[in-house]
Amino acid sequence: MLKLFYNAGSIALASHIALEETGVNYEGIRLNSAILEHTLPEYLAINPKGRVPSLVTEHGILTETPAILLYIAQRFGSDVFPPPADxxxxxxxxxxxxxxxxxxxxxxxxxxxxxxxxxxxxxxxxxxxxxxxxxxxxxxxxxxxxxxxxxxxxxxxxxxxxxxxxxxxxxxxxxxxxxxxxxxxxxxxxxxxxxxxxxxxxxxxxxx
Ligand SMILES: N[C@@H](CCC(=O)N[C@@H](CS)C(=O)NCC(=O)O)C(=O)O
The missing domain is CATH 1.20.1050.10 (Glutathione S-transferase Yfyf (Class Pi); Chain A, domain 2)
Structure with missing residues (x-):
């Protein structure tokens, strides 16, 4: 299953909304900002940039919001996000x-x-x-x-x-x-x- 790592108030909101809009099955994993969980070794093993969002897919891990959004839209979202005409x-x-x-x-x-x-x-x-x-x-x-x-x-x-x-x-x-x-x-x-x-x-x- 897809896994989205996010922090509240962050740009990960975009990827989270995109997943929810498509109706695809995914797990949202909220990191604890109070303990800077995005800087801990367990998370750095997923995203060495130490930032959110990260999307874990069966093909590998994606970072960077424009890439994650495009992946979600093109792979799962044709009903809600009509593909660009050309x-x-x-x-x-x-x-x-x-x-x-x-x-x-x-x-x-x-x-x-x-x-x-x-x-x-x-x-x-x-x-x-x-x-x-x-x-x-x-x-x-x-x-x-x-x-x-x-x-x-x-x-x-x-x-x-x-x-x-x-x-x-x-x-x-x-x-x-x-x-x-x-x-x-x-x-x-x-x-x-x-x-x-x-x-x-x-x-x-x-x-x-
Ligand atoms: N270019 C990245 C930026 C990601 C990013 O900077 N996320 C912020 C939250 S809005 C973050 O993780 N900050 C943690 C930090 O700088 O320690 C993207 O668009 O996904």
């Missing part, structure tokens, strides 16, 4: 998801994970990075709203893994001091996502 549409989907992975998520990480980029003892540098998070995230959401979001879903008429990924990034708006009311498309998208039973079920599970 290779260009598929590349556009990957372009959107890559932006979330390499830019939006990384901008957000500067609030809590500054020690990845500077020495933890350099409190001036840590604070300077934290101070830019709100503005950087606002810029990401402004660009998504103005240029990237087709509507009614991210890629247009069809619900896709890009919607799940975006929803998992907009969960951080409040913590990043971004006012969702300044981003009406993101606000409406979050409401549309929460109206989906699979999304609500997993959001509630992560909050419990």
């Amino acid at each position: 290779i260009f549409d598929l590349a556009q989907l990957q372009s959107f998801n890559s932006y979330l992975c390499s830019t939006a998520h990384v901008n957000h990480a500067h609030r809590m994970r500054g020690k990845r980029w500077v020495d933890e003892s350099d409190s001036h540098a840590i604070k300077a990075m934290q101070a830019k998070v709100t503005r950087n995230m606002q810029e990401c959401f402004a660009l998504i709203e103005a240029e990237m979001f087709k509507g009614p879903w991210v890629m247009g008429e069809d619900y896709s893994i890009a919607d799940i990924y975006l929803f998992s990034i907009t969960q951080w708006m409040e913590g990043d001091s971004v006012d969702i009311n300044d981003f009406p498309v993101m606000k409406a998208h979050r409401a549309a996502m929460l109206a989906r039973p699979a999304v609500k079920y997993i959001v509630d599970k992560h909050a419990a």
Whole structure:
């Protein structure tokens, strides 16, 4: 059976929702953040990056949200995620998801994970990075709203893994001091996502 390793509040929310949407049989394994379980040898044997999510499949272990989402959608999700019409549409989907992975998520990480980029003892540098998070995230959401979001879903008429990924990034708006009311498309998208039973079920599970 598929196994998904996740932490509450993390980007693993996306992979978890994607699995739930498809109805595939899987086991969700929640790591205990309080004891930094994702840094313990048992978990590093599964994912040496020490990050979540990790998806254990019968073919091997997958990490990196864009890869996991694509795998779930293409292998199990054709009913809920209509396959992109052609290779260009598929590349556009990957372009959107890559932006979330390499830019939006990384901008957000500067609030809590500054020690990845500077020495933890350099409190001036840590604070300077934290101070830019709100503005950087606002810029990401402004660009998504103005240029990237087709509507009614991210890629247009069809619900896709890009919607799940975006929803998992907009969960951080409040913590990043971004006012969702300044981003009406993101606000409406979050409401549309929460109206989906699979999304609500997993959001509630992560909050419990
Ligand atoms: N590029 C990875 C990023 C995964 C990642 O950074 N996950 C965070 C949670 S949102 C994590 O595991 N952080 C633990 C840490 O940095 O110690 C992905 O998209 O899956």
